[in-house]
Amino acid sequence: MANELDTASSSGADIGTSNSAINTSSSSASTAPATTPSASYKERLHISEQPWTLSNWYKHLNWLNVYLVVILPIIGFTLAAFTPLQTKTALWALFYYFMCGISITAGYHRLFSHRAYSASPVVEVIFALFGGGSVQGSIRWWSAGHRVHHRYTDTDKDPYSVRKGLLFSHIGWMLLLPNPKNKGRADISDLNSNPIVRWQHKHYLPILVFMALVFPCIVAGLGWGDWMGGFVYAGIIRVFFIHHATFCVNSLAHWIGEQPFDDRRSPRDHVITALVTFGEGYHNFHHEFPSDYRNALKWYQYDPTKWLIWTLKQVGLAWDLKTFSQNAIEQGLIQQKQKKLDQWRRKLNWGVPLEQLPVIEFDDFLEQSKERALVLIAGVVHDVTNFVDEHPGGYALIKSAIGKDATANFNGGVYDHSNAAHNLLATMRVGVIRGGSEVEIWRQAQRENKDSTLTKDSNDMSIVRANAQPTRTARPFQGAGAA
Numbered sequence: 001m002a003n004e005l006d007t008a009s010s011s012g013a014d015i016g017t018s019n020s021a022i023n024t025s026s027s028s029a030s031t032a033p034a035t036t037p038s039a040s041y042k043e044r045l046h047i048s049e050q051p052w053t054l055s056n057w058y059k060h061l062n063w064l065n066v067y068l069v070v071i072l073p074i075i076g077f078t079l080a081a082f083t084p085l086q087t088k089t090a091l092w093a094l095f096y097y098f099m100c101g102i103s104i105t106a107g108y109h110r111l112f113s114h115r116a117y118s119a120s121p122v123v124e125v126i127f128a129l130f131g132g133g134s135v136q137g138s139i140r141w142w143s144a145g146h147r148v149h150h151r152y153t154d155t156d157k158d159p160y161s162v163r164k165g166l167l168f169s170h171i172g173w174m175l176l177l178p179n180p181k182n183k184g185r186a187d188i189s190d191l192n193s194n195p196i197v198r199w200q201h202k203h204y205l206p207i208l209v210f211m212a213l214v215f216p217c218i219v220a221g222l223g224w225g226d227w228m229g230g231f232v233y234a235g236i237i238r239v240f241f242i243h244h245a246t247f248c249v250n251s252l253a254h255w256i257g258e259q260p261f262d263d264r265r266s267p268r269d270h271v272i273t274a275l276v277t278f279g280e281g282y283h284n285f286h287h288e289f290p291s292d293y294r295n296a297l298k299w300y301q302y303d304p305t306k307w308l309i310w311t312l313k314q315v316g317l318a319w320d321l322k323t324f325s326q327n328a329i330e331q332g333l334i335q336q337k338q339k340k341l342d343q344w345r346r347k348l349n350w351g352v353p354l355e356q357l358p359v360i361e362f363d364d365f366l367e368q369s370k371e372r373a374l375v376l377i378a379g380v381v382h383d384v385t386n387f388v389d390e391h392p393g394g395y396a397l398i399k400s401a402i403g404k405d406a407t408a409n410f411n412g413g414v415y416d417h418s419n420a421a422h423n424l425l426a427t428m429r430v431g432v433i434r435g436g437s438e439v440e441i442w443r444q445a446q447r448e449n450k451d452s453t454l455t456k457d458s459n460d461m462s463i464v465r466a467n468a469q470p471t472r473t474a475r476p477f478q479g480a481g482a483a
């Protein structure tokens, strides 16, 4: 934040990691030669790697950010206790809140960080000024950090990694001095060559003070005589709310909601986050398609930032709005859905795979059928002993099939069994018959991996489509009956 941008940089640090770094370091130090004095070793450690003590706690903090993010709001809320809130000032504070907030989302984020569209210099200057009024650092610093966040999401180099805790990703990363070892790099040459970005970066502090505190105070003062109210409500308290609204993109949007595109990393989609963050809440989509000018895809989803960019295009102030193709978007959706399906499939009993079943001679099948209820269907032997009494078609029919090849009867000769029946049957498999022609062909194809209709899922499980169990055969009696 603010102007010590290059040093504050785009890397984060947290207490947990720092402590563990200390522990591993000191244990290796203790095994090191005695010539390495531990005191000087500790001096070489960055403050973020040292444990918190009563004498060094203040060195862990980024004090400029502590003033702006913690102490300033405390002053603001204290002053508010003595400053009556006028209706006009409340409306102005709300309007100015929206102006500054959306300059971050449409400007800092989608325009400057992601180049999701191009905009007229007039628009860029407005975003530079009102974004400055949000007190979130210069465009150059903010965008560099954000590009690093996208590049290294959830790793140690992610400046606001949610893996270090919700509070860290929300505000901690800003208040603590980051470990320089975790500094991630991102290309910002395009920003360095933008004169508006350079100008804003160079004069960031006066822009901040004027836009965040002086300007809202002047408008309320000259407008309706409420100088103090403008300063307190449209200035300090508004900044507090913008801070926490936009911090929610780093915390809440990586914490609550759905992951319809990819669940390997933390970004999530949630309407509450969208409502709080001017539409930045569809963050799973955003991390998959970062240079899309949209965050919400559906017209009814709340994304005022998208609506603003679209409106700017209609009046000729923005152009070249980037979108990923519907094809690419649906591919991501399907792949994630497929992954979930595969996980679900894995939990179910599909029967022992045919290739793992023992091969039984036909004579052995006949012999064993005398002791247990074995039924042969399409070359697969099933033990239906525990099912005989439960057979929906009655005891007699299933009894008559024991010790026989019931392929035709099962597939329409007596009753054309349902897909569910074939699935249930598969769970009773105990072997395959040598020379059982259909199943032999099927097994051969499986071994040679030629059978395109029975493919494997991501868990290496065979996908058995509806009506595609190997016990399902062509209905042998259909034509005969009609003729």
Ligand SMILES: [Zn+2]
Residues within 6 Å of the ligand: 149, 249, 250, 254, 267, 283, 287
């Ligand atoms: Zn993110």
Ligand SMILES: [Zn+2]
Residues within 6 Å of the ligand: 109, 113, 114, 146, 150, 286, 290
């Ligand atoms: Zn982004």
